[in-house]
Amino acid sequence: MDFTLSEEQVMIQDMARQFADAELAPFAAQWDEEKSMSRPTLEKAAALGFGGIYTKAEHGGSEMGRLDAALIFEQLSRGCVSTAAFLSIHNMVTWMVDTFGDDDLRARFVPRLTTMQMIGSYCLTEPGSGSDAQALKTKAVRDGDDYVLNGTKAFISGASFSDVYLIMARTGEKSISAFLVENGTKGLSFGAQEKKMGWNAQPTAQVILEDCRIPATNRIGDEGEGFKFAMAGLDGGRVNIGSCSLGGAGAALDAAIQYTSERQQFGKPISAFQNTQFKLADMATELDASRLMIYRAGDAIDNNDPNKSSMCAMAKRFATDMGSKIANDALQLHGGD
Template sequence: MDFQPTEEQRAFREAARDFAANEMAPHAAAWDEGKIFPEDTLRQAAALGFAGIYVRDDVGGAGLSRLDAAIIFEELAAGCTSTAAYISIHNMASWMIDRFGTDAQRRQFLPSLTSMAHFASYCLTEPGAGSDAAALKTRAVRDGDDYVLNGTKAFISGGGRSDIYVVMCRTGEDGPKGISTLVVPRDTPGLSFGKQEKKLGWNSQPTAMVIFENARVPIANRLGAEGDGFKIAMMGLDGGRLNIAACSIGGARACLEAAREHLLTRRQFGRRLADFQALQFKLADMATELEAARLMVHRAADALDRGDPQATMYCAMAKRFATDAGFRVCNEALQLHGGYGYIREYPIERFLRDVRVHQILEGTNEIMRVIIARRLLKD
């Protein structure tokens, strides 16, 4: 067991850190305030290999591991958590095509996704199927060489802007075994979008309903066999949960660093805040929680890379722990800043707003507990 990064990991960690510091952090507040989707910056990230981190290199991916991705997303999220989280979702959707697509599908869709000439969205959640994802109602009915797709997806990151939608839909019986996965291009007739959602955070990425009304999708756009869709979606989420956990760590780390600087410079009662033991203990607990969260994420990523049969449980554990810890650290950092933490001139409140949703998406943290408990109690 080696806790030291390899030379290659050090190199792309530094590349991600420099990119986040120079190309993301200086603009993050403006993106948040103006609800700007920073397409040019995203394509710059893609040029560094960050749009297809664990997509194979024959279609433009970086061919890296899930552990490598966790390292990268922590760094990107320290610059702009919202934008890093969209890159995570794009990676998840692209990996699903890479892992389950035919060679023809991979070559059709992935070169434009790994360059971010096209953007991708993951479409599972529906207005009536959130945590109970296997109850989804969006249905695809065969008609000749096509499926006719009807239904609505909710809270879709990239909705209305993405070029490619990886859609879980019902092609058979009720329950998980009746779900399939289709790749739906944006220009598909019958595909439309709801209004842009007004959100607490994640304002640098669009979020909208995705609506299918007799949308014709070629059968050739199905990933895997009919009935494989729920398995494909859940395997995508294993990695997505790790990425979002890493994004929580990155955002919280930025808040911890800001809080440390504030304690060292702010003076009250004739002393630096850093000289008050109560505040020292608070900072120590924040750093300890982040270190524990990072270790859990890296351990789960290693399990996923190795194909460990318990990888899904470890991913759920890491996601639950890291996203809860990340929000707590951001909240404590805001408290340590006092009133300054609450105003938008300082970045703490933006990180707080952005990481809060990580406890909800990619499976709520309550669902993470369900996954863990089922594995622990399985005969």
């Protein structure tokens, strides 16, 4: 088993790290304080191919793999986890439209999504049902050449900011379908921004559909295929968000190492104390274990491993838990300063 990244993957990793250092890290605190997201920054990311990382090249995608995406999101998250996580959601929208949409839909939307001239949000979660696709209450009713959508989506990243919303809606008692609703469509509105403890640079709110009429040509795939699309997106989404946890945790660990080597106590840096060394060693071990699980899961998707879904679920669970723990441990090592 070879754990060595290819030369191309190292280049991709370095490119994402350089972008994070130059375009994300210097502004992350400001974005969080102002609760704002930078559209020009997202367009710069798209210029590097980060708007359609694993989307086919026909309409501007980078056509990379899921392990490549994990490398990118990890490095971007070192600069701003909130922005990187939102970018991962946009990539899922781009991929879903390109993979399951017909030629007309792909031609209309994918070129703008890959360049991030159009920014996308993914709308599955609902009040009371979470992300249980089979329990959706949002409905889409066919009316001639249109569909009329009614319902509410909750905790949607990019709500009011994004240009298009990929909506999962019920088209029958046991039928879930996927639709694209563009911002500005009559009947589309947004709730108040959620009050969050972090990720404030990423707008999060309800997406409200009230007699929202869209053309039937904005349906992705056939009626009843939406549940299949939602399930297909879960594996990659789990790897993506786990990768964001890696980046945030890695940045926190680096900050803790630097701080403990500079902070003096009893005439020497606190990194010289065995207790501090034990803590840093635990953090590094937890980060490396998380990284191995995420990379293995990304590789499993790329190679269509029969156990890919369980690998992705376990990797996401472990990496996000460890990411939170490592960040908290780093905070404790900073003490009262």
